[in-house]
Amino acid sequence: MSGSYWSPGLPVDVMKRAIENSLCFGLYEDERQIGFARIVTD
DSSP, rough: OOSTSSTTOOOHHHHHHHHHHHHEEEEEEEEEEEEEEEOOOO
16 A cells, blocks of 8 residues: 555555445456445544
8 A cells, every 4th residue: 555656655554444444345347456445424
């Protein structure tokens, strides 16, 4: 995660915690992931 263009410097443990507490969706073409979205609400 910390090497991605959309989250420079974001620690992996922070991203894991954010994903665990969200409703997540993946978009796939054949067997390759081409998209990812997460929903957060309060």
